[in-house]
Amino acid sequence: MPPRKSKAKTGPKAKEPAKEVAGEEESSDGVASTGEDAKEQIPTDPKPTSTEEPPSKKRKNAAPTDNPQKAPRRSGRGAPASRPSQEQLLHYMLSPTAQELCRPADETADLAHRGPIRTYSSSILNPYEELLCAVILSRPISHRLGLRTIRTVLNEPYNFSSAKATRDAGSEKRHQALWDARTQHKDKTAEQIGSLAEVVMERFTSGDDEDGSRMQRVREECEGDVAKEREYMQKSVKGLGKTGLSIFFRRVQWLWDESYPFIDDRTVESLRKLGLPEDGEELRELVELRWGELDTKDLAGDDDSMRKRRALVTVLERAIGSDLEGKHEALLEAAAGS
Structure with missing residues (x-):
């Protein structure tokens, strides 16, 4: 059973964010400037009177020939x-x-700390694991929490890599896995994956798929018709909706080529x-x-x-x-x- 929650200690009071300064705006290079600074500065002292004669019209219009002005250098900042x-x-x-640009930073850190663990983003998963992951990811939690939950349940000490392994783990171990994942909706998700394992074992397995990892019976019952497969799975698995099914079929199509x-x-x-x-x-x-x-x-x-x-x-x-x-x-x- 999950450990008892201890009362959180009251930490120092968080500082209130600084109040916005009226008239402050952000310039194009990201530096904040006040409205007063942004205004053109108008000198208050009168201009000194010049004693020099203004240049003649001919001299004023004369174009320099020896040192033509260079075009201003263009900055590369902001270039597409x-x-x-x-x-x-x-x-x-x-x-x-x-791969490193396509996974969250905490997954990268987890791999560095724990070594070659199984992840949703880079591991080869069987159809049952894909369905388990689709159920987890379609829960009302963030994508990062979903991926962390998947890393927890697919690796030691849980290894929920087949419907049989998930079912045989028992309710207490499934709940502990979700607590270890430090995710949200722990109890509800633990119950849902337990129910999923039971359904897969009862309705999705065939004679040559005793642990329910390939879910071959779904394809046999529906004769490879993807629309029928989606309907059959949705009716069978409580809480599996359009989002979860779309995630599953997006991922499993390299194995179930009808989709x-x-x-x-x-x-x-x-x-x-x-x-x-x-x-x-x-x-x-x-x-x-x-x-x-x-x-x-x-x-x-x-x-x-x-x-x-x-x-x-x-x-x-x-x-x-x-x-x-x-x-x-x-x-x-x-x-x-x-």
Whole structure:
């Protein structure tokens, strides 16, 4: 059972933020200036009377010939960054280097501290793990908390990598996993993943899939019809809605190829920011067209067809990951320089 909560000590009173100064505004280079400073300064002393004669009209209009004025130097600040070609962008997004721009900082720190742990952003997951992750990510919590919860339940000491492992862990261990994840809605989520494991074991497993990791019965019952699969899963799993199903089918399409190529509405926004095709067929065609030039050595898959599907899933995940982390411009800049 979760440890008892101790009363939090009362810390020093937080300082109140400084009040805004009336008339203060931010200049184009980010430096704050007051309204008074921004006004043109009008001198109060009268101008000294000059005793020199004004230059003649001829002298005034004479253009200098020996030392022509140079054009003012233009500052590079504010210049638009160079945009990568689509081939450059795809090549970079499929490389391991791009991964750091597509995951939260706490995940990077966790990997550095714990070593090669399994993560949502970079590990190969089976269909049950993908469904478990989709359920967690569709909860009303932040994306970072969702990813931290996933890292907790997929690794030691929990290893909820199949429906059987999740079910056999028992209620107490599932609740402890959510407490260790330091997430929100712990009890509700723990109950939901327990219910998910039961449903998968009862309704989604087939004879050659005893631990429920592949959920092959869903495909058999629905004969590969994606619309029927979505309806069947939504009716079976309590709390699994459109968002969770879209996350699941976006991720699992490299394994369940009937749904390929699929791009959900949320990922369309991220692709638009990067300048990549927002339509599934168009993005598939682009990957096919550039396949020979892409960095594909680290992609999972038994053959080229499977690796191409995995490539599309990877591009989608890194597009949405960089967007959620506010790093899509950094991704574009890095791709242009690669």
